[in-house]
Amino acid sequence: MTIRRGVSLYSYQQAQFFKELLLEDQLREVAENLPGADGIETIDELSFPYPDPDAAFVRQWHQWMERYATVPVALDVSMDVLQFRDHVMSYDECADRLRHDLQLAHTLGFRIVRCISVVPLEVMLAALPLAESLDIRLGKEIHQPMPLDGGQVEEIVAFVDRTGTRHLGIVPDFGILQFRPSEVLLDWFQRRGAKPEACEASVALALLIRNGAAPFPLPEMAYRTAGNLRSDLTRWLRTGECEPELLPLFSSVKAFAEAQVPDPSELDHTVVAEALMLSGTRPEHLQELAPYVVHAHGKFYNMTAVPGAPGDYDDISIDYEGGIGALVRGGFDGYVNSEYEGQRYFQDRTRAELADEVEQVRRHQAMLRRLLDRPTEAGVAPAAGGDR
Amino acid sequence: MFENFLIREDSLRNECRGGHVIGFTLAVRNANYRGVYLSLHNGYYLAVDDVEYPVEAQTFEINGRGPRTFEELRGAVWEHWDFDDEAILHVGLPGGLTPGWHRIRFQQSVLAAYGYQPTDEEWVRNPPRPGSGAGSEKSPHIVTYEVALTEKGSD
Numbered sequence: 001m002t003i004r005r006g007v008s009l010y011s012y013q014q015a016q017f018f019k020e021l022l023l024e025d026q027l028r029e030v031a032e033n034l035p036g037a038d039g040i041e042t043i044d045e046l047s048f049p050y051p052d053p054d055a056a057f058v059r060q061w062h063q064w065m066e067r068y069a070t071v072p073v074a075l076d077v078s079m080d081v082l083q084f085r086d087h088v089m090s091y092d093e094c095a096d097r098l099r100h101d102l103q104l105a106h107t108l109g110f111r112i113v114r115c116i117s118v119v120p121l122e123v124m125l126a127a128l129p130l131a132e133s134l135d136i137r138l139g140k141e142i143h144q145p146m147p148l149d150g151g152q153v154e155e156i157v158a159f160v161d162r163t164g165t166r167h168l169g170i171v172p173d174f175g176i177l178q179f180r181p182s183e184v185l186l187d188w189f190q191r192r193g194a195k196p197e198a199c200e201a202s203v204a205l206a207l208l209i210r211n212g213a214a215p216f217p218l219p220e221m222a223y224r225t226a227g228n229l230r231s232d233l234t235r236w237l238r239t240g241e242c243e244p245e246l247l248p249l250f251s252s253v254k255a256f257a258e259a260q261v262p263d264p265s266e267l268d269h270t271v272v273a274e275a276l277m278l279s280g281t282r283p284e285h286l287q288e289l290a291p292y293v294v295h296a297h298g299k300f301y302n303m304t305a306v307p308g309a310p311g312d313y314d315d316i317s318i319d320y321e322g323g324i325g326a327l328v329r330g331g332f333d334g335y336v337n338s339e340y341e342g343q344r345y346f347q348d349r350t351r352a353e354l355a356d357e358v359e360q361v362r363r364h365q366a367m368l369r370r371l372l373d374r375p376t377e378a379g380v381a382p383a384a385g386g387d388r
Numbered sequence: 389m390f391e392n393f394l395i396r397e398d399s400l401r402n403e404c405r406g407g408h409v410i411g412f413t414l415a416v417r418n419a420n421y422r423g424v425y426l427s428l429h430n431g432y433y434l435a436v437d438d439v440e441y442p443v444e445a446q447t448f449e450i451n452g453r454g455p456r457t458f459e460e461l462r463g464a465v466w467e468h469w470d471f472d473d474e475a476i477l478h479v480g481l482p483g484g485l486t487p488g489w490h491r492i493r494f495q496q497s498v499l500a501a502y503g504y505q506p507t508d509e510e511w512v513r514n515p516p517r518p519g520s521g522a523g524s525e526k527s528p529h530i531v532t533y534e535v536a537l538t539e540k541g542s543d
Binding site: 016088227234348 | 389391393422424465466499502504508511525528
């Protein structure tokens, strides 16, 4: 059982946007500046001419993989159900797109295809025979605010147990181990005019929820995405309309904000509600599910120096020690890929003030090395990651 | 995402045809971490110096083709707007804009989403108006740019 390290090129999206690092530059960075990392993950619509790169591109890709001794680990694909605009895509049509993307992954040598969290299992199962014939594993991303103990995971576990297939599984995103809103998100909100008290209340609420002391009941989040929940909340704040089952939650979090924040604005309410976007995943549960993990997204928002430990870095909002320890103890065999997502929280600033994606990924890899090179220590470390 | 960088800052130009200024153009990028099928692209909320230019006044130039209306783009269901590619947004305004600085308020609407949404059927029948935040999940706020029109433009 080995845990290997890689990088999702999602991490370099901003460098690609500005054409500071082209695709080959990104591969070279992984190969030459990240000791021990060789895995490459990316998004088909980010890195490649889509939907069908030509033969010259495919040849070039394989040459790069050989030149840099990198391994195409996972291809991340999407599902846009309004593509045809005159109707909502059926499950069959969604499966057609997934089958196309499986063929693309096969052409480029990827052995895993990651579906987004809200793709219905029926769509994945419709594409599973092709995945099996190509020997590609299909993984569903488990992304905050979905928890690991929701129906989305249970149905995959049940199917795998029943059929014995090794070509279906889950892709936990380390964001599910996030236990407080990231400081870079809160800073971004403050630059937009959110009050410091709202940011403090958001962290306080998140930590109450983490410690099992939530001041109000929390509904099932298994079938929601953070983006949709944010949109739902904004709509409710503006119009008073929302799904009935969300009303108690939204009312409670609004009351919490009103008690903590002087004269809270709509933005302040949004900030406090960020505490609801966290999954509250227990590392022990990740350990139990390790046999179903096809690979993991090492999601992070901001790597900062660990006080008093020169050269060590961590993300103060995510329980990496607990998560890596859980994968080690659970016997996970596969890749953890760095997935930096903090860059978007600087993009309201000037070009000179943008985040340094390359440095952030290097720091993240240094942290993974530290945690993985001390598996025994990580393995027995307390699950709590600290509430700094 | 990329809020401050969706319009290239030196890209505002007047557009001339047959010796007449017929409008202005801007170079724009995808407000997401990935490209999308072009059919999903639903147009822009665009106001210049507080004058709004509706989607009907906009055409979109991408993939080496001439400017197309957003009604035409709905049919581009197998054509992709790749992440790397800059597009040119054309806006009809006889006489164009005056030289100098302009305040542009801007939001892109792309009906790409994470899976099925409660709004899907409604958006098939009645696509949302750009500027409402619909189709702008990754850049949910209208962004204000100060952009200078420095060239007269040419045929």
